[in-house]
Amino acid sequence: MKCSSISVAQSSAFLTAFELPPTGSGMLDGLCFAVKDVIDVAGWKTGCGNPTWRDSHPPAIANAVCVEQLLRAGARCVGKTISDELAFSLLGQNHFYGTPLNPQAADRVPGGSSSGSASAVACGLVDFALGTDTGGSTRVPASNCGIWGFRPSHGFISLAGVNPLAPSFDTVGILAQSADVLARVGLVLLTCAPVPASKPCKVHLIHEGFALADADVQHAMLEPVRRLRDFFGERVQELSLRDLAADKSARSFASWSDTFCVIQWAEIKSCLGAWIADAKPELGPDVAASFELANQLDRRCVAEALERREQYFRSLHDFLGLHDLLCIPTTPALSPRKGDAPARSSSGSGYYPRTSAMTSVGGIGRLPQVSLPVAHAGGVPVGLSLLARHGQDTLLLEVMKSLDQQQLCH
């Protein structure tokens, strides 16, 4: 573990602490990390945040491929962190294992489902941590906890040894204390060489993304967006969803959220439904309600949602140049207060549909996204997100680093 003023016990972030030494030497020498408990570490059970899951599955016999890559590059692994139950939540409150500490806003949830990983990083207990991100599970807790978070382009970091949730959207995410560490870990997992620092051609602020945010989040974004304009000048431009969507339905964020949720819920049922029906696990009430929603979905809708998804994906892909970025707030609202958990719903103006709308751009677009710990509102952290074209992860990581050096984030 690292030296931190917050203890492991105080953080409530860890399920298990151990010491797994590096198997090689390289870009991550000297760094330590923790692993979300949906990712295999050899010899340990992968519990996926639910005791019945843990008890009905054998221990992992091999490290997940992504864990193997990090050890090989010189990092050491110090433990496994709490996941929201079956990774199906954005809050970070686990009915069985508790709520990891959000050290910058202790009365608020850390966000999930990579809650323990975000907390361990934010509490200064590790240099970085592995999470997963299907519908925001790395980006949202990064924003809530005031740390750096990265969701890679879909399909470019190995998912072997990571429990599937919704394969069309599943990714391995990274949470880190600094932009430099995040970039190094990203390059190791993507197996990319760093690219020369370069400015993006354009940075498109998505108007509807900022408009969807609460007033306090909008206000908190003013200064970092002003600095972004200082730094990139006229490359920063406003854009409306209608500019990037050939399809009329794509002009409304609600349609992005709905498209995403239908596919995600259908896939979650495929991945976990038979086990739940068979093992009849005890589930926390919020997660049980979420699975009920996924269960009730009329699967005949999925084909239409997949068609919309590919239309939106292609629109985005055609619109975005190789060196262009998109910019939105990471979340539309501050982290909810503990005990004040918003209900999951598929539509309306609640926390879940608005947050899903914001995170669905990355999911539907298969885009890489970083959340920068850029601002606070009333002392509560909130992140600003940059997204790049599918496959342009290294450009995104380089731009992130240069923004950090220009002190966009302090």
Next chain:
Amino acid sequence: MKCSSISVAQSSAFLTAFELPPTGSGMLDGLCFAVKDVIDVAGWKTGCGNPTWRDSHPPAIANAVCVEQLLRAGARCVGKTISDELAFSLLGQNHFYGTPLNPQAADRVPGGSSSGSASAVACGLVDFALGTDTGGSTRVPASNCGIWGFRPSHGFISLAGVNPLAPSFDTVGILAQSADVLARVGLVLLTCAPVPASKPCKVHLIHEGFALADADVQHAMLEPVRRLRDFFGERVQELSLRDLAADKSARSFASWSDTFCVIQWAEIKSCLGAWIADAKPELGPDVAASFELANQLDRRCVAEALERREQYFRSLHDFLGLHDLLCIPTTPALSPRKGDAPARSSSGSGYYPRTSAMTSVGGIGRLPQVSLPVAHAGGVPVGLSLLARHGQDTLLLEVMKSLDQQQLCH
């Protein structure tokens, strides 16, 4: 079922026959299909070709997303087909469920692991069938059985409800009796509109791919390649691996095969290793030997293999224009005779390393690939493959259709 001169029983292709009616109407009206037994059909166990797996897992409670798409587009599902054990073989001989018939070469194996799906199509029992393709499991049986086979770009057809084998390479594959049906099914699953027929800019014949093939396969390829030149003229060009590889190691096909196998084996151990260690299933001798190889892999090699994989991927991606194709034989050898099963090995000049070398181009490149039933050698079918850039699946399907209309394949 369709009307065929070969009965379901004679084909030995099916595990279960049933009738699942369409849930909508569209491009696949009137067509019937079968589903490889690693893909979920609601109410049925997904047995993955192994009785212990079947008995230790609950029935599927939902159709896989890809099955749902096909039913919605008007097709009806008529049964589940035999998979090679745990989908980890290219042969098509299942120790427990037998060897589906290769109707064009009854003394030879159908190829696997989508053996039952290929056989059901080749026997004329269905219009098309779903398979999976991680390391050739759709392309190889398509070539062996003299039918059309398609592996999509990685990441563009939903894998929800499909048992994971090696997530970095797993895809849903399609086997079909005709180019027209294959293209229609492909467009439904990819949720793409047809593109206007267009000729590719260039068709690169990979010299080493043809050189790797046995003399009888090389000879069988002469006439179809001549017709390809007739049809596309000077767009058809020879290319050497060294032309498309920045990295020196990529100039040898052995390195492609090795890179692919290391990652595939590491991921297979992550996906299936804990279950095998815990459930101690009875395995057929060939598959047991294959898992032993996967088990013995030093996982510290994986990081280097992933680096090579991304180098090769990027070389290919940079080399291939949007409208360019690659061309290689689908397999370097004719389908092995029954009872003459080649051993799995990681190197040398045997069936597995040579076949893996040929199929690894698509896997490492994340490329879409079609195998065209283009020729016979001594009465035994053998396929020619075309590959397009990652994401250019619709172009590939259109070119395939136009080649069919020009009678390249008859």
